[in-house]
Amino acid sequence: MADAVLQSARSALKEERFFDGVQLINSALEAQQAIVIKPGSGGYAAEAATEVDNQEILQNPEAFLMRVLPSLQSSQRQLLADLFALRTDLLIGLGALKRAVLDISAALLLTPENEAMSIKKMQIEGLLKSGASSVGSAKTPTTIITGFLGAGKTTLLNYILDVNHGKKIAIIENEFGEVGIDDALLNTKSAVTEENIIEMNNGCICCTVRGDLIAGLKKLHKQTTGKGKPLDGIIIETTGLADPAPVAQTFFADDFVSANMVLDGILTVVDAKHIVGQLQEEKPQDAVNEAVEQIAFADRILLNKTDLVGEADLLKVEAEIRHINKTAAIRKTQNSRVDMDFILGIKAFSLEKILMQISQNLEEELVAEHGSGHGDHGGHGGHGHEGHAHSHSHDEDCEECGHSTHRRHDYRVSSVGIQRDREVQKDKLDTFISWLVQNKGPDLYRSKGVLAVNGMSHKFVFHAVHMQFSGKPQEPWREGEKRQCKMVFIGKNLDREELNKKFDECLVK
Incomplete structure (x- = not known):
């Protein structure tokens, strides 16, 4: 079983499907943790198992390995080393160099005599010191x-x-x-x-x-x-x-x-x-x-x-x-x-720029709603509320607000911002993205988002141009940071209520 996972993950690395490969390795590592701490396995003491989070091998691998190393068999050591080493290469492909250092360090704990791995660790650390935040910087x-x-x-x-x-x-x-x-x-x-x-x-x-x-x-x-x-x-x-x-x-x-x-x-x-x-x-x-x-x-x-x-x-x-x-x-x-x-070096698709654009978009929508009861808007944006962001347009004089505005041209172009203080289920997210691309692609000029995916320690960042979608995990969620989903869609003839409804189907119940 483990050999099959390694083979599939190596294929994903070769084909540059880095995210898919990481997911495969994650599942294999969690399975190995369960075997190591299983009573009667000859591994980690059963009474300590209750104190170990079922994802500790991913979240704090060095601490976990230091405790279980004395009881690991040589075959288990080699398998875990191979998994961490391959995960290192996949993380480098994703540009997560800091995390890659953590994983290669775990592999070296298991096989300290591996000189090639020691050299690779120094190379990754060198990239970090030089200011390269990812392979993409090249x-x-x-x-x-x-x-x-x-x-x-x-x-x-x-x-x-x-x-x-x-x-x-x-x-x-x-x-x-x-x-x-x-x-x-x-x-x-x-x-x-x-x-x-x-x-x-x-x-x-x-x-x-x-x-x-x-x-x-x-x-x-x-x-x-x-x-x-x-x-x-x-x-x-x-x-x-x-x-x-x-x-x-x-x-x-x-x-x-x-x-x-x-x-x-x-x-x-x-x-x-x-x-x-x-x-x-x-x-x-x-x-x-x-x-x-x-x-x-x-x-x-x-x-x-x-x-x-x-x-x-x-x-x-x-x-x-x-x-x-x-x-x-x-x-x-x-x-x-x-x-x-x-013109150059603006990194419009970076995590920082995407979050900034989404926050600005949500704030604009809140201003359009005047923070009051116009339309059906359950609240959203910077206040951490959830609901459908709906606002009337000031294309003509607004009697409700008492604001007099000049008539603007109807461009049929709008933006829809969505924020939820909850996680999404990955399989349902895949379904949502598939629906979005196939049914709304021609009308969606740009889409950007940062999502909290259930079971994923890193922020999932995506962007799309019409029907071409690209997404990958970027930086990890910090301890104590609110896990939430933020997105913005820009296009013509957008149905705000439909987009909200479809996305809500992805949320973890």
Whole structure:
């Protein structure tokens, strides 16, 4: 039985199904603990078994092993060492380096003569000391830039390729050649390593991809990181009318891309003078307003050409943007001049950023409800209550509140925040995610969440773009920390009541 688990977990490691592998090893370790402390097994004293939590082998492995080591048979020692060593590799794949050190230390307690394992422990500790929080830190952060034609994407890209910002960035032009990098910037004297990869004067790279994006990314990786010349970041430009989702989904769907590059965030460039008209353009009932979609997708928004509008109009523009996207950071610019730190290294899919966005979204909904009895809202958000977050919209004058507001355009785009101070059952969560992806995928632009899964010691963090879902455990729940679930869904035609009801079916009874 244990051999079969090891074989399955090794296959999961090879296929980079790290979370599945950890779950397999967890079950095997718990089973071994039960055998070790079982009366008459020749293992840990039966009378002490009542004092041992049934997950202590996972939660505090070194303390557990120190007590049971004298009574372990050699075959048990080797099996436990193999399980902890394999779990170490899986945890490294998940980026949980601190926990990986704990597990490899447990393996060394069982097999102290293993020199290879001692070296690996020192390597992991070295990564932690160098500030690397995960294996993912070695991946190249990649930003997707979108925005309407004329918003300033071309100006931004030319600026990045010309200014001395001290970063080595690769810019991938869109497939249709609409960007048109300034020929004067091209360093024609430098070596052209591939026919579509050209080095710029400031050390950046311009890469024109006119075919498959994945093939272009692989070629770019081969010519940079593959030759010991790693990039600080990659920027992919989409066409003016493009939905950024297919590009974003590349980072979930392709194994090579997800192993070597990480989607850092989506930046939307906005023309301050014309964006309101673009947002409010009347479309057929089932047609997509691309400008609305691009703003809804954004993690960062570059509000460009601010010198062409007055302060009052600029406030209206920001209000319209916030009506669609409550949480994206906005930077006002002229001629698309912006610090690279606003574009790269934002880690929009990190635990910290996801929690911050969800909390902000829930707070916005609470403000919309005025903290009182408008609509059917059982309470939620930062107050730790549970229920359906429902609010009326201030698209017109609100007689109940006495607030007079200007009529806003109905974009059919909204966000739904859900918070529950309870855990979810994993099998029911899988069912919920399957339902979400299959039935709501086309309408869901972005989804993010941090969940407390019953029996899991780490926070389960997920994010999705349309129907592409990615999730894994990240940092552990701290002692005394409230285990809760927080999520936000951004999309069109969202049914708040249905989402709440379906998720509530996942909760541990």
